[in-house]
Amino acid sequence: MHKRKELFADVALILIAAFFSFWFLWRTRTILVYHFDWAAVPRFLVRSTEDGFAAGVLLQGLMTTLRLSLWGALLGVVFGCAAALLRLGRVRFLRWLAASYVAIMRNTPPLVLLFLFYFFISTQVLPLGFVEESLRDAPEWIQSLCAFFLAPVGSLHTFISAIIALGAYEGAYIAEIVRGGILSVPKGQWEASSSLGMPRGMQMRLVILPQALRVITPPLVGQLISTIKDSAIVSAISVRELTFQGQELMAATYMTFEVWTMVTLLYLCLTLSCSLIGRKLERVIAKNMGRDHPGS
DSSP states (O other), X not given: OHHHHHHHHXXXXXXXXXXXXXHHHHHHHHTSXXXXXXXXXXXXXXXXXXXEEEEOHHHHHHHHHHHHHHHHHHHHHHHHHXXXXXXXXXXXXXXXXXXXXXXXXXXXXXXXXXXXXXXXXXXXXXXXXXXXXXXXXXXXXXXXXXXXXXOOGGGHHHHHHHHHHHHHHHHHHHHHHHHHHHHTSOHHHHHHHHHTTOOHHHHIIIIIHHHHXXXXXXXXXXXXXHHHHHGGGGGGGTOOSHHHHHXXXXXXXXXXXXXXXXXHHHHHHHHHHHHHHHHHHHHHXXXXXXXXXXXX
16 A cells, blocks of 8 residues: 555656646747757767867866866865864964854855955966966966866966865865864764873874764765855856856857756766765775765
8 A cells, every 4th residue: 555655656746747847848839939959959068170079168168167176176175174173273363263264154155255256366366476477488288287277378367266266165164064073073082092192183183083084974075066066156257167158158049948958967967976976985984984874
């Protein structure tokens, strides 16, 4: 009887989903008078050239999003771990400083932070280092490496400011994740390691953090996935990532549904891949600690 109810619920949900899908397609064709052109979509991903094939507009945006997310996540982990350790430290001023950083970043809209970092760092700080000027005079292979790992030389300042803004914003959330994981370790572990004569730094590195890692990993993976999604806001400062390229492409072709459907699928490919890697990492950590993972 219970299985029959579950089957009925599944069939009902499938029928509801199918109804709304057909209703949406009907509205686009009859009310909006929109004609889908899916045959044109592949060239947005890969285009043919005289030398063979090259990345299309959306694939170029996807690679920029990937670079932006990787650097932003790495910087966010650095900021987050530093802020968490400072908040748990013994120096009152540093605790207050780290708490202020977390509070400001978590309670300010990310778009506002992005503009603040962009107009201050990109226009005031980075030009003092003469980064773009030096790279313009550098050999071509160095410029190619810069474009591969970061961005083309002409847009480097904007890209770096976007990374710093994204890393600082995500770091505030990562700080609370790391701090919560450290606080979850029983106080007896501190006392036991202290009785062995370990200094505080060694206690944290060899005893506390390995135990906190199992607690930290699931929310940390989720936050790193959020970094990919949050990276879309940097389109507001004309970083040519996936969302920006989607906007440009839609304005040029008027293929609204096709473009944004492909953008959504590309974001899903990134986030779901990270989610699968995160699940695998959780199982490895749980296995090394001699515990069964709940999802295994």
